[in-house]
Amino acid sequence: MNTRWRKITGDFRQHRLQIFLIAAILVLGSAGVMTALNARSILAREIEKSYRRANGADIILWFDKVEPKLVDLVRSRPGVAxxxxxxxxFTRVAGKSGKWFPMRLTVLPDFAQQKVNLIHRDATAWPAVNDGILIEQSGMSLLGIGENEPVRVRTPAVVVVTIPLGGFVHDPAVAPSTQDRMIYGYITPTAAPSLGQNAELDQLLVKLSVRGSLSDVAEFADDLNGWLKGRNLVPLRVDALNNTHPHAALMTAMLRVLEVLAGLAFVCSATLAACVISLWMRREVRQVGIMKTLGARSSQVAGQYLALVAPLVLVTIALAFPIGTALGRWVVKYHETMLNIDIADWSVPRSLVFQELIFALGVPLLAMALPIVRAARISPRQAIQDPGIVAPRGPIAFTSRLIKLPGNRRWSFALRNSFRRPWRLALTLLALSAGGALFLTTHNN
Amino acid sequence: MIAPTVATDDADLIRLEEATKSFGSRGGQLFPALRGISLRVAPGDFLAVLGKSGSGKSTLLNLIAGIDRPTSGEVRAAGEDLSRLGENRMALWRGRNVGVVFQFFQLLPTLTVEENILLAMDFVGKIPRVDRRPRARQLLELVGLSDQAAKLPSTLSGGQQQRAAIARSLANDPPIVLADEPTGNLDSETSAAVVELFHGLIGEGKTLLIVTHDNNLASRAHRVIQLRDGLIVADEMNHSARG
Structure with missing residues (x-):
């Protein structure tokens, strides 16, 4: 092995604790930012895709009663898909424990022939007999009732009736029951009378061929309203819908905050690593002086120390990447339940992986290269005669003298040392604050 | 031992003309460490530099080694005007032409004794790669440390470390060897061995310039100069030593 590599490996052995510390800081920072970026990338895509699977309505028209010919008439209108x-x-349903929950009951003509606001069952067929009730899956844990068990529902006449639970469905267009404390039930007109509900349908859900913006949808809804009025079919109300997941905006904001905090934590971790390297280089300055006296050029000295930290960064990425991927998936899995969405594709775009690698490689290397290059460029005389820790100057020197703790002098000494490099102290506090904020953000959500 | 290879443009291997060096203090005042020193050293000379602490001895050594630059005046060594060299060219020049021995040995702690010598050769690239290890062993044999080659510096005594540092200073076969109080941290018996070692280098054609408080070491020098307050106050030939 080349002698310079022997020096590098010797330095590695001698400073293994600091190197482990740097690696741990970088692994945590890189894994944190990868987690946030991966989770945001998957969720942003899958929330959209999951909601699109529901083929959500763009317009709802409210009538006293919707006849089949009205359905056909609106379907014939150009622009309607x-x-x-x-x-x-709205009614109430009782859980197994006897606790009552509010329930939004949707009556739809046929589970197997849905057109808009689709609900689906994963890998199971629709019930052959449509005389039971289907419950949105996110309400399963609240109710504690299994498939084919009886469900108690309150009718509009304030009578409690029992109906068989036909099974659970997934409605990706609604927020999870666990969050809204609302159960979503689905029945056909066949079962409606058994729950005291009218078998006649009164809403018309319209899906447009080309949606455009919300104002485009509102304009189309106005036209449709006028067109129906001209045919003496006056809707009670017309709503142009946003057609987004009810929690999409909240989710986007939360993910953005997570991303910003993770980015901040990453930058701070790289800065902390640079601080550790800087401290290390302060101690290495004399060796730098010796090497320069022996004939080493600045590039050789810098290259020697960079050769020590560059593989370290590669190792940290190798560790951070699977951790970030696994944690990212965990965050997505958590939000899959929280948002009541289907995650069909867990992959992260290659371009993002590439960007993450460049980011995780470049930022720490650059941050650590600065103190190394600075130390390598020091003149041999300065290096050999380096006095070590020097007394602070200017305002720091003044404030240092003011710091005086009662009792043992070592406490004053320790505190004054902490304030000796105010920027380092500020960055350390910032890194710790960002880490704490990241933890609280993820914990509170 | 391989003979020095550097050609000089005149008879002096080292020449200082009116060299001054001042250091700035915190108050903005300049402290003159050397005040217009002129000095000529011929190849093969053994020069001892004496003086009290703060007289400018180490500064003089640093200027000749290219570790520091003069504030004014000229410093030429081994055929180069050192004020014209950039930092990197200076480092390469130093590695090829000057071997430096420090008071506190300054061996790199994570390398073995042999590796300390090899690293100096690796940085400079003057010695062909295949010759480096045999040369390192030859130098260790010269200083009587053949059996300590694979040991880390921390396991050696002070005298052994200083001998290893001398071997390292010769790694690239420099024509000039500079030593800053090389016996200052050694007991008298070990110092005597180191003095012998330095004296032996004269026979190898080296030019020695040693800053010392050690009278025994100074008495072996061909020429003794005294510094006081940044000036040469005495420059005497030691004919008995030369003889």
């Missing part, structure tokens, strides 16, 4: 009649009622 799909139309389906439904009705909605």
């Amino acid at each position: 799909e139309v389906e009649a439904r009705s909605t009622a």
Whole structure:
């Protein structure tokens, strides 16, 4: 092995604790930022895709009653892709424990022939007989009732009736029951009378061929309203819908905050690593002087120390990458339940992986290269005669004298040392604050 | 031992003309460490530099080694005007032409004794790669440390470390060897051995310039100069030593 590499490996052995500390800081910072970026990338894509699977309605028209010919008439209107009649009622449902929950009950013509606001069952067929109730899956834990068990529902006449639970469905267009404390039930007109509900449908859900912006949808809804009025079919109300997941905006904001905090934590971790390297280089300055006296050029000295930290950064990335990927998936899995969405694709775009690698490689290397290059460029006389820790100057010297703790002098000494490099202290506090904020953000969400 | 290879443009291997060196203090005042020193050293000379602490001895050594630059005046050594060299060219020049021995040995702690010598050769690249290890062993044999080659410096005594540092200073076969109080940290018996070693280098054609408080070492020098307050106050030939 080349002698310079022997020196590098010797330095590695001698400073293994500091190197381990740097590696740990970088692994945590890099894994944190990878977690946030991966989770945001997957969730941003899958929230959209999951909601699109529901083929959510763009317009809802409310009537006293929707006849099949009205459905056909609206479907014939240019620009309309799909139309389906439904009705909605609000009632209460009892869990196995006897606790009652509010329930939004949707009556739809046929589970197997849905057109808009699709609900689906994963890997199971629709019930052959439509005389039971289907419950949105996120309500399963609240109710504690299994498939084919009886469910108690309160009717509009304040009578409690029992109906078989036909199974659980996934409605990606609604927020999870666990969050909204609302159960979502689905029945066909066949089962509606058994719950005291009207079998007639009164809403018309319209899906447009080309959606455009919300104002475009509102304009189309106005036209449709006028067109129907001209045919003496006056809607009670017309709503142009946003057609986004109910928690999408909140989720985007939360993910952005997570991303910013992770980025901050990463930059701070790289800075902390640079601080550790800087401290290390302060102690190495005399050796730098010796090497320069022996004939080493600045590039050789810098190269020697960079050769020590560059593999370290590669190792930290090798460790941080699987950790970041696994934690990112965990965050996505957590939000999959929290948002009641389907994650069909867990992959992270290659371009993002590439950017993460460049970022995780470049930022720490650059941050650590600065103190190394600075130390390598020091003149041999300065290096050999380096006095070590020097007394602070200017305002820091003044404030240092003011710091005086009662009792043992070593406490004053320790505190004054902490304030000797105010920028380092500020960065350390910033890194710790960012880490704490990141933890609280993830914990509170 | 390989003979010095550097050609000089005149008879002096080292020449200082009116060299001054001042250091700035915190108050903005300049402290003159050397005040217009002129000095000529011929190849093969053994020069001892004496003087009290703060007289400018180490500064003089640093200027000749290219570790520091004069504030004014000229410093030429081994055929180069050192004020014209940039930092990197200076480092390469130093590695090829000057071997430096420090008071506190300054061996790199994570390398073995042999590796300390090899590293000096690796940095400079003057000695062909295949010759480096045999040369390192030859130098260790010269200083009587053949059996300590694979040991880390921390396991050696002070005298052994200083002998290893001398071997390292010769790694690239420099024509000039500079030593800053090389016996200052050694007991008298070990100092005597180191003095012998330095004296032996004269026979190898080296030019020695040693800053010392050690009278025994100074008495072996061909020429003794005294510094006081940044000036040469005495420059005497020691004919008995030369003889």
